[in-house]
Amino acid sequence: MKNNKIYVLSAKQISMQQPLSEEWMQNPILYDVPFSRSIDPNFKEYVSPIEARRMGRILKRALTTSKEALKTAGRETVDAIVTGTGVGCVENTEFFLNALSSEGEQLLKPTYFMQSTHNTISSLVAIQTKNFNYNATYAHKGISFESALHDAWLQFQLGKIKSALVGCHDEMTETFYQIMKKGGVMGQDDERCGEVAVSVVLSDNAEDAHPLCRLTGLKMLHQPLMSDLEEALDAMLQSANRSLDDIDFVLTGISGNHQSDGAYLTEAKALFGDKPLLKYKHLFGENFTASGLGFYVAAQCLKAGQIPAPLFVHADEISDKQPNCILVFNHSDGKDYTLTLMEA
Amino acid sequence: MIRPVYITGTGVVSAIGLGKTATLEALLGNRSGVGPLKYLKTEHKEFPVGEVKLTNSEMCTRLGIPQDAVTTRTALMGMLALGEALEEARLTPDMLPKVGFISGTTVGGMDMSEQFYLDYLNGDAHKEYIAVYDCGSCSEMTAGHFGKFAFATTLATACSSAANAVIQGANMIRYGEADIVVVGGSECITKFHLNGFNSLMILDTKPCRPFDATRSGLNLGEGAAYLVLESEESARRRGVKPQALLSGYGNACDAFHQTASSPDGEGAYRAMKEALELAGLQPVDIDYVNAHGTGTPNNDVSESQAMMRLFSGQVPPVSSTKPFTGHTTSASGSIEAVFCILALQQGFLPVNLNWSQPMDNGIVPVAKPEKKTLRHVLCNAFGFGGNDSSLLLSKTDTV
Numbered sequence: 001m002k003n004n005k006i007y008v009l010s011a012k013q014i015s016m017q018q019p020l021s022e023e024w025m026q027n028p029i030l031y032d033v034p035f036s037r038s039i040d041p042n043f044k045e046y047v048s049p050i051e052a053r054r055m056g057r058i059l060k061r062a063l064t065t066s067k068e069a070l071k072t073a074g075r076e077t078v079d080a081i082v083t084g085t086g087v088g089c090v091e092n093t094e095f096f097l098n099a100l101s102s103e104g105e106q107l108l109k110p111t112y113f114m115q116s117t118h119n120t121i122s123s124l125v126a127i128q129t130k131n132f133n134y135n136a137t138y139a140h141k142g143i144s145f146e147s148a149l150h151d152a153w154l155q156f157q158l159g160k161i162k163s164a165l166v167g168c169h170d171e172m173t174e175t176f177y178q179i180m181k182k183g184g185v186m187g188q189d190d191e192r193c194g195e196v197a198v199s200v201v202l203s204d205n206a207e208d209a210h211p212l213c214r215l216t217g218l219k220m221l222h223q224p225l226m227s228d229l230e231e232a233l234d235a236m237l238q239s240a241n242r243s244l245d246d247i248d249f250v251l252t253g254i255s256g257n258h259q260s261d262g263a264y265l266t267e268a269k270a271l272f273g274d275k276p277l278l279k280y281k282h283l284f285g286e287n288f289t290a291s292g293l294g295f296y297v298a299a300q301c302l303k304a305g306q307i308p309a310p311l312f313v314h315a316d317e318i319s320d321k322q323p324n325c326i327l328v329f330n331h332s333d334g335k336d337y338t339l340t341l342m343e344a
Numbered sequence: 345m346i347r348p349v350y351i352t353g354t355g356v357v358s359a360i361g362l363g364k365t366a367t368l369e370a371l372l373g374n375r376s377g378v379g380p381l382k383y384l385k386t387e388h389k390e391f392p393v394g395e396v397k398l399t400n401s402e403m404c405t406r407l408g409i410p411q412d413a414v415t416t417r418t419a420l421m422g423m424l425a426l427g428e429a430l431e432e433a434r435l436t437p438d439m440l441p442k443v444g445f446i447s448g449t450t451v452g453g454m455d456m457s458e459q460f461y462l463d464y465l466n467g468d469a470h471k472e473y474i475a476v477y478d479c480g481s482c483s484e485m486t487a488g489h490f491g492k493f494a495f496a497t498t499l500a501t502a503c504s505s506a507a508n509a510v511i512q513g514a515n516m517i518r519y520g521e522a523d524i525v526v527v528g529g530s531e532c533i534t535k536f537h538l539n540g541f542n543s544l545m546i547l548d549t550k551p552c553r554p555f556d557a558t559r560s561g562l563n564l565g566e567g568a569a570y571l572v573l574e575s576e577e578s579a580r581r582r583g584v585k586p587q588a589l590l591s592g593y594g595n596a597c598d599a600f601h602q603t604a605s606s607p608d609g610e611g612a613y614r615a616m617k618e619a620l621e622l623a624g625l626q627p628v629d630i631d632y633v634n635a636h637g638t639g640t641p642n643n644d645v646s647e648s649q650a651m652m653r654l655f656s657g658q659v660p661p662v663s664s665t666k667p668f669t670g671h672t673t674s675a676s677g678s679i680e681a682v683f684c685i686l687a688l689q690q691g692f693l694p695v696n697l698n699w700s701q702p703m704d705n706g707i708v709p710v711a712k713p714e715k716k717t718l719r720h721v722l723c724n725a726f727g728f729g730g731n732d733s734s735l736l737l738s739k740t741d742t743v
Binding site: 001101116134135158 | 474481499536595611
């Protein structure tokens, strides 16, 4: 199968760390609470006051990170906009559900409904950037981001697109967090939960830009056996003309959920031997699309040529070795697995 | 040389029946499944809907699932349709680890969560339904009923979700990432979106009349359909008969408004044009268009404009089958694709029921039953947010 070059031209985030900034690499904000909402930037550069009044946070963050990512990439338009979200626009969904419960089925406000559907995010970005090209939204739990990335990846390989804006967004209110925790979906053990807004611009060429890194492999598996994971890893490395030795660091989705973390450690050992392991959810929080923040973290580390010490899982593995190749290893509920290969 | 993508199995459940045999009979007999609300618990009894004529309990019985299983109506309908598709394609559980699964839904498990929302806030009752609220969980329950697939993901682009699932699966096969991918979608009616659509004032209290001068809104429907997409080599190797060929597809964004289509249907035009270009066909090669045709004043004029522009005024026969099933939202792209495949195989034009008066600036749809040999058909699915998709399906006899 072909493996066309894909450059990551830019990656922007709004999360519980400083928004639209890589300040977390030098001075990460440390949290001691199980759930935090994002630190929002001033949105007025990208969202007018009238719009801002009607728009939920998830939409403002999506617009802001998207436009910032496009600006940094030096692109006014892209061939595809693909978005991942676990549960879409929670604030508006809650408003509508609350209204249904308390006021009944009459005189409901259309705005809440209009801005509650999952693909509102992706289409709003298209409306505001006047983009008539390919547009899709994926909602598949902890691999929603990779699903969107995979869609773009396929189209790059088929030569259908030369550029893409891939994003992932999830918001979480206190109420929704409590519900998710009650349902055993997140917030278990020492898991810290947050919100996600990530926008990434990908391109098949980097002549006029300073790319962060390259995306050289992506595999998604459902309920794989260890042998399936090994086979996928081999195939991915071979396609990228790499070997296991070339992987410098493995970025995992270790989050504080004991069962899930245990699985990560066992599986990583089996797949990657003694490679140094990294984590990011202790700084950025867990949510369905947190893996998009993982992608962002890997990209920034490759650009910076160093891994900040707080990312290391094991203190005795901390090093200032320059990363050239990071494997991002993610699983969702122990059912869906993704392997993403990123290189300087 | 583009790798051909065949369809080797299909399955469907909607207001006009469970399975293709019942569905075909209804289509040929011009028998609509839209009627008064019977299953959904809502105050809004004034809206005709296209409900699947089975309770959740009856679906569980048919599927051999315990009555107290934690599941959703979206997943149950999905399982019914998926079973039929897998059987036709002769895919047994032991073969599924090499097969992908891509489903489209936007309401997911909201049918349960909207009932239990206050419980979620106030205690522990029904908390087991929290984990099946989201879209991905519904897809996994649907697929998991049959076995372990190699790959699973979910599209959530409102009314074009299932159509986009078809597109994604086709891209996987063309790239060589998979030989077989099952694609489609499922969506049940919920109080949430019934009220949502009502708040937008686009529901009709009478049966919908797409492309009619008196049209005044849509009827909601529900259902599920799946298609087994397969590469040529795989179909040949397995000796399984193709039902149709997926010749082309297109996805474009109208980039106009969250819930209304642009007056000139730019997104719709681009999606259909892309499907034609991918298939290497000309507009004159299209024998029939299964329109999105919801029956709203806005969609029908927008889609008409797009078709008139694409076909330079020489529009082929067009019909909307939404008067049969209601608007099945996320599942509509795959349900109507199955109708198109039945039409290709049986050689007939599905009727645009309830039509009598030509609309201004619009196309005149197929109003009477007609037998016709069809070679290539377009199937449109346009979602909120301007997520417009179009599938081009072609008749095939052999691999």
